[in-house]
Amino acid sequence: MPHVQTVLGPVEPARLGRVLSHEHLLCLAPGPGLGQDPVDLAVAALRGLAAYGVDTVVDLSPYGDAGRDADGANVELLREVARRSGLHIIAGTATYRAEFSPAWVRAAGVAELTRRFVADATRGIGGTGVRAGILGEQPTGLDEVTAHEETGLRAAARAHHQTGLAINTHTTHGTMALEQLAILDQEGVPRDRVVLGHLDNHPELDYVRRVLDTGVNIAFDSVGKQCWDLRTPPPARTPPDGEYRKRALHQADLTRADRLARLVDEGYAEQILLSQDLTGSQSYLNPTTHGQWGYRYLPAVFTGMLTERGVGEAQLTAMLRTNPVRLLTVDG
Structure with a gap:
């Protein structure tokens, strides 16, 4: 039977409402070691979403980053978040960029990572019994695809063939999307089972169109993240003591909404997913979006910006429900 694999078990796709397709539920504290219970934070942050029709959240945290521990055992906490919030929670499985990965990931080859991803989907992540419902977010870096990142992409591709799970990637500021797709094409992954993430952060709309014209899905999944640190x-x-330089970026949601509305008007709504990629460490940079509204910002504020730009209810439903549910659904 077709189903969506949540942390509490399989669910019929028809039971899902609107979906936040790229979040990190155990990464909402501004920093580690602050004595804040991650489950309490997540449950509180999710409160109020049901009023906007959102009843499903996808946690795309990779091993050793974004709230997921090195062996994945704390994914068990997502079960408690689901029980207490009443929402459907889906856990992804992935590795991340080498500088943020645990030692076992950096040492692993394609075959080992493939076995790990397949076990995560069929038996459970980190021995918890919590089965992955999607492969991702699998990354590439800024303007490059390292050997480590290619290993992870190929492992995810091969795990897809054994599990049927869709693949959701991370592009750094929208770069290397076509290069990611070339690798996944080599591995024979159908483009309609792939979501290339963070394309809303690429500065050139024509590049985003080139990606969409391949037939792949993309995500505008940094909604509300107008300022962020690289x-x-x-x-x-x-x-030494004193000032030092850091790299940071700005992408206004007005720009994000303008570009998305243009793409929708051009007929791309069936290939686009929406989310916020909200984390506690970045929320302070966005006090009027994530800092004020939290997870409610996208359905309460950003969708209104899209409506003002001519995006209709059917197109919002496609991006917030139909498309993500289609990607999350597996047969058998």
Whole structure:
């Protein structure tokens, strides 16, 4: 039977409402070690979504990053979030960029990672019994695809063939999307089972159109993240006291809404998914969006911006429900 694999078990696709397709539910504290219970934070943050028709959240945290621990065992906490919030929670499985990955991931080859992803989908992540419902977010870096990142993409592709799960990627600022797709094409992954993430952060709309014209799905999944820091590993040496430079970016939601409305008007709504990629460490940079509204920002505020730009209810339903449910559904 076709189903969506949630952390509490399989669910009929028809039971799902609107979906936030790329979030990190155990990464809502502004920093580790602050004594804040991650389940309490997640349940509180999810409160109120049902009023906007959102009843499903996909957690795309990879091993060792974005709230997922190195062996994945704390994915068990997502079950408690689902029980207490009353929402459908789907857990992804993935590795991340090398500088944020645990040692076992950095040492693993394609075959080992493939076995891990398949086990996560069929037996459970980290021995918890919580089965993955999607493969992702599988990343590439800024303007490059490293050997480590290619290993992860190929492993996800091969796990797709054994499990039927869709693949959701991370592009750094929208770059390397076509290069990701070329690798997945080599592995024989159908383009309609792939979501290339963070294309809303690419500065050139024509590039986004080129990606869409391949037939693949994309995500505008940084809604509300108007300012963010480029994540880099800690410096190898302690810098001297005083000011230092860091890289940061800005993408106004007005720009994001303008571009998305144009793409919808051009007929691409059936290939686009929406989400916020909300994390506690970045919320302070966005006090009027994530900082004020949390998860409610997308359905309460951003959809209104789209409506003002001529996006209709049917197109919103496609991007917030039909498309993500289609990607999350597996047969058998």
